[in-house]
Amino acid sequence: MTNKHIKNNISNNNIIRQYRIEKLHKIKKKKNAYPNNFKINITSQMLYKHFIKKKQGKDTTIYHLAGRIINLRIMGKATFIQIKDESDVMQIYFTKNSLLNISYKECIKQIDLGDIIGITGTVFTTKTGVLSIYCQKFYLLTKTLRQLPNKYHGLNNQETKYRKRYLDLIVNKDSQKLFITRSKIIAYIRNYMHKMNFIEVETPMMQNIPGGANARPFITHHNTYNIDMYLRISPELYLKRLVIGGFNKVFEINKNFRNEGISTQHNPEFTMMELYIAYADYKDLIVLLEKLFKDTYYNIFHTKNIKYGKYIFDLNKPFNILTMKEAIILYCPNITLEILNNILELKKIMHLFKLNIPDYFSLGEIISVLFEEKVIHKLVAPTFITEYPVAISPLARSNDMNHDITDRFEFFMCGMEIANGFSELNDPQEQQQRFVQQKTLYDQNTTITNTCTIIDHDYIEALEYGLPPTAGLGIGIDRLIMLFTNCPSIRDVILFPALRPMNKN
Structure with a gap:
């Protein structure tokens, strides 16, 4: 990545961050943007284990699931979200009329990729066989201010992975x-x-x-x-x-x-x-x-x-x-047991290998250096x-x-x-x-x-x-x-x- 690309990327990220800060201020005027009262009763992996064999139909049990938004598709009166929890990724689906605790319009205006949300709803499988949750209640749990790395290009820089392991894990x-x-x-x-x-x-x-x-x-x-x-x-x-x-x-x-x-x-x-x-x-x-x-x-x-x-x-x-x-x-192959038992001969070998050793080194220390280097x-x-x-x-x-x-x-x-x-x-x-x-x-x-x-x-x-x-x-x-x-x-x-x-x- 060139310096120009890096500068453009930083500039874009700063614009996005400022936009999200403004959005956060609007949310805070109405409610807590960082609530701590949502409890989960299942994970994505547990849901897959329970329902992976089902191809059609709905389940009437109400599930409480939370995770980070990694994909967001707003399609007019319906929205698909993919959330990632510690165990797996789950698809969430809701419509203009399905949400009971928040208006559809307010919901989609609040959220961005990377936000952490909680949802309650029932499980169903789509016509294409994708296990999903039909969302009835939607909760914004953590509003994020920084944009996640690009979904398709990921976090490829190894140094960045080490420095920002939290992003690497996400x-x-x-x-x-x-x-x-x-x-x-x-x-x-x-x-x-x-x-x-x-x-x-x-x-x-x-x-x-x-x-x-x-x-x-x-x-x-x-x-x-x-x-x-x-x-x-x-x-x-x-x-x-x-x-x-x-x-x-x-x-x-x-x-x-x-x-x-x-x-x-x-x-x-x-x-x-x-x-x-x-x-x-x-x-x-x-x-x-x-x-x-x-x-x-x-x-x-x-x-x-x-x-x-x-x-x-x-x-x-x-x-x-x-x-x-x-x-x-x-x-x-050119070193024999006789050479290894003779400190003078061994020093000649070390010189040929261009391995510098102090004069005070014993036979055992020289053998050890030879072993380590060769x-x-x-x-x-x-x-x-x-x-x-x-x-x-x-x-x-x-x-x-x-x-x-x-x-x-x-x-x-x-x-x-x-x-x-x-x-x-x-x-x-x-x-x-x-x-x-x-x-x-x-x-x-x-x-x-x-x-x-x-x-x-x-x-x-x-x-x-x-x-x-x-x-x-x-x-x-x-x-x-x-x-x-x-x-x-x-x-x-x-x-x-x-x-x-x-x-x-």
Whole structure:
């Protein structure tokens, strides 16, 4: 759309708005234009379920229905209106002689597209088989001042959809359906966890020390205590405190906040589910996650074929499991196990790939960067990646056979990380040592600016009271819903994603 078209559109909208304001003033002189005393007794969808089999004839029951006018056809002495409620669209029909509480002329002078109305009347089907309501009483419930987007062209600008989600939901049925589906997915997962005897809890959203992940936090200030506080980057350390306290199976579905980049896979405010199970290990979590993933998808969509972009996956098949090194060797054919075990040779490979790494990076950290840059985007099929280096897993338990790796996995699909889980480190002395090493490294390297390195001594003290053998899992709910609903951007599945403020000019 050119600047000229935009200016013309704004001008037309302003004219329409002024016209409606004048109409509103006239209505207010006679009555309340925003009453709050109309009660519905049915929805459009319920009416269709009751009467869809009827082809002719009338029903004598009086129904009370409300919705937004999305189509208006005034045909002399008769008018057809389509109204949209939360469930569906219903056709309303009234004539010059059918209205009992308002004159036909006054009624049609009041209304515009977008207005919210209430009607009472009986159900009938037209000669063409369209289920309709023969309106006997008509109530203007909300007079709108702004014009809705064009019916046929809709709301096509993606940026506008994000900024004005309310308009997107009004005019795009698919958007409304998507967010209803999101609600159903989360409800199913929550119910699934309850059936498995998990206790749902809530942990602090504002924390004195941001822990549980390496990420830059949002900082706020508490006036009464006169201290800085942090929006949480993860609930992990609080949930593990609850396992120490005796809750053997806990979970939380809530928001996390990370003051980092924005992309099709990243929003600074996002929904996560974290769960912890005492007397379990990371292998148990792999089994749990695969079953939860498949059961949720099947029960919501009633199929075992999941489509994302150009790919279709058969959920009857087991998910892949690879170690991080196996995945690198598989997707980078020129790299061998010998190279991955030799830091000097690996640095040469990184140079060839033009991947810059700090001099202080350990072998495990270099392997991790190589995996992130050259492998993750190739993990299309559902895949668990195991054996993460200790250097990038400060809260995970070391493997008994190889202390350089941890009993940790991440789950990937369509090039996205969906979940992260591991057997928890419950040795307080080793945890203290890892925290100190991490803080020392970050404090000595001023180039690291994406994380907070305050040591949580209270968590170490809690560990000293004894954390039983435990496994923990975090699932990115937004990305999971992206997969399930075939959406290319995380903004598509978040009602109000983070956006840069618009220039008023």
